[in-house]
Amino acid sequence: MTENSFRLTELAHGGGCGCKLAPSVLQNLLASQPAAQPFAQLLVGTEMADDAAVWQVDENTCIIATTDFFMPVVDDPYDFGRIAATNAISDVYAMGGKPILALAILGMPISKLAPEKIAKVLEGGAAICAEAGIPVAGGHSIDSVEPIYGLAVIGLCSPEHVRRNSGAEAGDAIILTKGIGIGIYSAAIKKNALPAGCYDEMIASTTLLNRIGTELARDADVHAITDVTGFGILGHGLEMARASGVSLTINVKDIPFLSVAESLAQEGFITGASNRNWASYGEDVILPETMADWRRLLLADPQTSGGLLVSCAPEKADSLVRAIRAAGYPLASAIGNVKEGPARIVVRD
Numbered sequence: 154m155t156e157n158s159f160r161l162t163e164l165a166h167g168g169g170c171g172c173k174l175a176p177s178v179l180q181n182l183l184a185s186q187p188a189a190q191p192f193a194q195l196l197v198g199t200e201m202a203d204d205a206a207v208w209q210v211d212e213n214t215c216i217i218a219t220t221d222f223f224m225p226v227v228d229d230p231y232d233f234g235r236i237a238a239t240n241a242i243s244d245v246y247a248m249g250g251k252p253i254l255a256l257a258i259l260g261m262p263i264s265k266l267a268p269e270k271i272a273k274v275l276e277g278g279a280a281i282c283a284e285a286g287i288p289v290a291g292g293h294s295i296d297s298v299e300p301i302y303g304l305a306v307i308g309l310c311s312p313e314h315v316r317r318n319s320g321a322e323a324g325d326a327i328i329l330t331k332g333i334g335i336g337i338y339s340a341a342i343k344k345n346a347l348p349a350g351c352y353d354e355m356i357a358s359t360t361l362l363n364r365i366g367t368e369l370a371r372d373a374d375v376h377a378i379t380d381v382t383g384f385g386i387l388g389h390g391l392e393m394a395r396a397s398g399v400s401l402t403i404n405v406k407d408i409p410f411l412s413v414a415e416s417l418a419q420e421g422f423i424t425g426a427s428n429r430n431w432a433s434y435g436e437d438v439i440l441p442e443t444m445a446d447w448r449r450l451l452l453a454d455p456q457t458s459g460g461l462l463v464s465c466a467p468e469k470a471d472s473l474v475r476a477i478r479a480a481g482y483p484l485a486s487a488i489g490n491v492k493e494g495p496a497r498i499v500v501r502d
């Protein structure tokens with residue numbers, strides 16, 4: 154092959170947030186690390202699997218810091234850059250903050266990819282940062298075996314607007330702001346089997362900034378926020394349940410799916426990450442006895458640059474869903490509720 158004939162996804166063993174370590178592996182690794190405390194100003198560290206670190210500077214200001222990078226989930230280098238940047242910035246929005254700057258993280262097999270392709274990745278990332286109103290103020294690059302791109306992102310927030318995944322309360326409603334099925338679509342892309350028109354649908358979702366999180370965090374009736382990425386709706390929902398000490402009920406009929414996600418899942422376009430995810434946390438998920446295996450794996454489907462999972466006062470759910478949709482998230486839906494009980498997820502048909 155010449156350097157111009159390589160598809161980006163051919164150069165990587167995985168793609169997007171499906172590259173993340175399995176939840177059980179990550180949990181074991183973090184358990185062996187020294188605790189970040191005692192630092193009184195560190196409001197959020199690694200203790201509850203939150204989306205970003207939060208450091209309180211003074212009574213009015215918190216700094217939010219995060220990093221996220223992965224291998225390509227699509228073959229177009231510009232789109233890869235856009236997706237990776239959107240995904241990285243999402244962590245700041247999920248904490249209730251506003252991003253202020255980013256640093257690029259780049260690893261590329263320079264002997265296999267033409268410089269102009271690599272430049273397109275950077276251009277895509279910069280375009281999303283410009284959309285978010287922030288500069289790419291620097292970064293670091295290496296020659297690597299597989300293509301890697303992402304961002305380190307810094308944001309700001311007032312202490313009262315910080316939203317963790319640990320604030321869900323019994324009685325709350327659960328809202329999801331984007332559709333599920335990105336991993337399914339990426340599996341179909343690798344096999345040249347994604348139906349016509351669905352690529353545009355995928356790009357529209359994965360490059361849609363989760364900036365609504367900043368607005369949601371200013372509502373006292375919004376109690377917890379996290380974003381749904383590599384561990385799937387079940388994995389990140391379970392993180393919220395564990396951090397909050399509650400049980401989540403999710404109604405499958407209310408989950409928004411991308412247009413052909415369910416049909417592709419039935420045809421077998423499942424990522425390896427779905428199986429790894431389920432193996433890591435399936436014991437804490439209660440499924441209907443009649444649920445098909447493909448649907449179980451769809452609920453564990455890794456989402457690259459997915460939506461926000463929001464826990465809010467039940468009486469505000471309908472108005473919040475309408476406001477989120479009006480802000481440009483057409484698939485936003487109330488998908489379940491929070492109950493007292495063991496930290497687990499109960500799935501209903």
